[in-house]
Amino acid sequence: MTDRADRDENTGVEPFDVVDIIRTKRDGGVLEDERIDWVIDAYTRGVVAEEQMSALAMAIFVRGMERGEIARWTRAMIASGERMDFQALSKPTTDKHSTGGVGDKITLPLAPLVASYGVAVPQLSGRGLGHTGGTLDKLEAIPGWRADLTAGEMMSQLESAGAVICAAGSGLAPADKKLYALRDVTGTVESIPLIASSIMSKKIAEGTAALTLDVKTGAGAFMREESDARELARTMVELGTDAGVHTVALLTDMSAPLGRTAGNALEVRESLDVLAGGGPADVVELTCALAREMLAAAGVHDADVEAALADGRAMDSWRAMISAQGGDVDAPLPEAKHVEEFRAREDGVVTGLDAMGVGVAAWRLGAGRSRPGEAVQAAAGVEITAHIGDRVQAGDVLARLHTDTPERVARAVEAIDGSWTLDPSGEAVPSRSIVKDRIA
Numbered sequence: 001m002t003d004r005a006d007r008d009e010n011t012g013v014e015p016f017d018v019v020d021i022i023r024t025k026r027d028g029g030v031l032e033d034e035r036i037d038w039v040i041d042a043y044t045r046g047v048v049a050e051e052q053m054s055a056l057a058m059a060i061f062v063r064g065m066e067r068g069e070i071a072r073w074t075r076a077m078i079a080s081g082e083r084m085d086f087q088a089l090s091k092p093t094t095d096k097h098s099t100g101g102v103g104d105k106i107t108l109p110l111a112p113l114v115a116s117y118g119v120a121v122p123q124l125s126g127r128g129l130g131h132t133g134g135t136l137d138k139l140e141a142i143p144g145w146r147a148d149l150t151a152g153e154m155m156s157q158l159e160s161a162g163a164v165i166c167a168a169g170s171g172l173a174p175a176d177k178k179l180y181a182l183r184d185v186t187g188t189v190e191s192i193p194l195i196a197s198s199i200m201s202k203k204i205a206e207g208t209a210a211l212t213l214d215v216k217t218g219a220g221a222f223m224r225e226e227s228d229a230r231e232l233a234r235t236m237v238e239l240g241t242d243a244g245v246h247t248v249a250l251l252t253d254m255s256a257p258l259g260r261t262a263g264n265a266l267e268v269r270e271s272l273d274v275l276a277g278g279g280p281a282d283v284v285e286l287t288c289a290l291a292r293e294m295l296a297a298a299g300v301h302d303a304d305v306e307a308a309l310a311d312g313r314a315m316d317s318w319r320a321m322i323s324a325q326g327g328d329v330d331a332p333l334p335e336a337k338h339v340e341e342f343r344a345r346e347d348g349v350v351t352g353l354d355a356m357g358v359g360v361a362a363w364r365l366g367a368g369r370s371r372p373g374e375a376v377q378a379a380a381g382v383e384i385t386a387h388i389g390d391r392v393q394a395g396d397v398l399a400r401l402h403t404d405t406p407e408r409v410a411r412a413v414e415a416i417d418g419s420w421t422l423d424p425s426g427e428a429v430p431s432r433s434i435v436k437d438r439i440a
């Protein structure tokens, strides 16, 4: 028996009218379970039109949703497609999801680091849209690497290499796939109920036993205000916990870019520095904090993850993970045909670096796409040479802009100009902690 009100198979008559549902939400009402189930199913079947779903998404954006509505909306999106199951694996599974930010390459060192402890990490990732980069675009900078795996290939790689980073198949939460693309072009992305249900439907359908969320706040994040990011984190932790997934969230700073690179091959190179025991302090801090959470959730407590980076265990895991997907781990990464320096106009200590300015510049240089399916430039992006805490003099290089198409540079400069805040007294010594809070 199902409690869903379905279309009558004999008459073809739908049980509800989408316009009534839109009106209910527009006027601040609460949507009943059967209506939520139906509207998601009917949208996936193409019965609810894109313009009707955009009206409903905007009504939800403006009016919000109660906890029960968000949970039901998430369940309905999961039910729109297939669910994966990793219970046949000989190892526990643990996964991570980031709400997205500039220079957020953390998945690259994190997945192999966690896998080096004998835990399986099934990372179904996406491509970038807008100013935030996508993990698959980054890894595709590695010659030969392929993002598309069958379920069988994924399972056998999880057994052998421990970690998989690959594209989510179209069968997983197809309602979200449609709805996310619609939200992207209707100004309805930054809604807590819609983001929480979008992320958690995919993660619950993916079948991981444990999930660590990296919820970002600040200028380069979807949730600029910390109070909104906190509410998003709490909502997702509740959705995961209610679905039987061990879920913890870290609230992390995205006011400045993570590390010193934004762009595909540039971020792979920086991740390799981290896997070799070096790399920027903020990237190492966040990688290690998330690794400890993911491992603890899988029953591995007090892991010395810094040691696994320093002694090459995590790098060995990386090599196994990349080569299992056809990537040539020894091949040189692509280099941009054109590199332009962006220089300081005055002296000072860098006290702020605007993540959004850097993200948009990397995107305009060719690292990101404006339309789904567009090709990205593997070598394009921004290399930051003066980050928070660095002292600069007028004329020093603040960033190098990499691109294969020099005509893109002027618009990238427009975006990045003004991104550095300098303290001319040279006295400020800013300290930056990436992890702001833990929500469980």
Ligand code: URA
Residues within 6 Å of the ligand: 099, 100, 180, 189, 194, 195, 196, 198, 199
């Ligand atoms: N990532 C998602 O998968 N969905 C959202 O709504 C926002 C970020």
